[in-house]
Amino acid sequence: YPNYPEFVILSNRLTCFLHLLTSLTSRLLSCSTRLGLAGRSTLLFKMSIQHIHGQWGESVALDYLIKSGLKILEQNWRYKRAEIDLIAMDDQILVFIEVKTRAYKDFGLPEVMVNKRKQRLVIDAALAYMRSIGHEWEIRFDIIAILGTPASTPEISHFRDAFFPGLDYF
Numbered sequence: 001y002p003n004y005p006e007f008v009i010l011s012n013r014l015t016c017f018l019h020l021l022t023s024l025t026s027r028l029l030s031c032s033t034r035l036g037l038a039g040r041s042t043l044l045f046k047m048s049i050q051h052i053h054g055q056w057g058e059s060v061a062l063d064y065l066i067k068s069g070l071k072i073l074e075q076n077w078r079y080k081r082a083e084i085d086l087i088a089m090d091d092q093i094l095v096f097i098e099v100k101t102r103a104y105k106d107f108g109l110p111e112v113m114v115n116k117r118k119q120r121l122v123i124d125a126a127l128a129y130m131r132s133i134g135h136e137w138e139i140r141f142d143i144i145a146i147l148g149t150p151a152s153t154p155e156i157s158h159f160r161d162a163f164f165p166g167l168d169y170f
Contacts (some may be wrong), residue, residue: 057101057146058085060154060169063146065126070095079128082121087129094139096126098162101146110145111159141165 058075065072065088074087086097098118100110122141130139143162148154 061144079090079125082125097142099144119163
């Protein structure tokens, strides 16, 4: 991100847009509930709210990582059924980052949502990425947990070396 100030401006504009979109989607969901519309339309509204909130969390994490000095290599890198939210370099360490976002901690903290199955998917995708670029050096798996909404100041927790494949994995 050579033009960092321009990126911050775009990031702030994206955050404002996502907040507006979240607000409108929430209002539509409320109206459809009052009108007695259930089923697919309501499910789509809920899914879009979650998707928008997740995108907002990833933009917050991206901004945090850039300010922390990591060099971002990839966003939303896909391999088969897995997706790695962010891939970055921290000096000579290749870092694979899973971002989890929650509006509230009523149903658990965001970082708890990275279960063994999700870890395995991320590890599989990470190994494929390493093969694709020929990386054979140090790696790390991090989790960034975002707690909050676009209307509030997010609480960011960065768990370095959150998980790692055991020797039995290979």
